[in-house]
Amino acid sequence: MEKTDYRYCPKCNAEYEPHIAFCSDCNVTLVNEKPIDVPLDQIEWVEAGQFSGKVYGEMAGEILANNDIPYFLKSDFFSAAFNISPVNMPGAVVKLFVPENDKEHAEQLIMDITD
Ligand SMILES: [Zn+2]
Structure with missing residues (x-):
């Protein structure tokens, strides 16, 4: 099974489908790493x-x-x-x-x- 790489908004932590590039709420570029996983x-x-x-x-x-x-x-x-x-x-x-x-x-x- 293929793993879905979700993307995350670094500002509000929202989770997005991989084809989405921007958080519409915060108007920032999404990142691949969930902010909460940062050490x-x-x-x-x-x-x-x-x-x-x-x-x-x-x-x-x-x-x-x-x-x-x-x-x-x-x-x-x-x-x-x-x-x-x-x-x-x-x-x-x-x-x-x-x-x-x-x-x-x-x-x-x-x-x-x-x-
Ligand atoms: Zn956001």
Whole structure:
């Protein structure tokens, strides 16, 4: 059986038939390698949003996970310095980081819960 070489949009991760060259949503050239397969150390992490409290950050993370977008959360220096979980600190800022390729998509998904 012949393997179908799907192509992928490096911006929104959409999957396309091999004969399609451009992502109509993002207007970028498709690539043969799925962006999510890029080794972790090649990923450029960028900030996609800030939240007042860990709960909202985790809420956003859950949305991203449901959309196959990798992410990590980083709390502000204060809670980190004192080793206090941000969940107990109202007003603590939690930052959400995603791969640069997924930033736009991530921002759209979490738009409703960012500050
Ligand atoms: Zn796209």
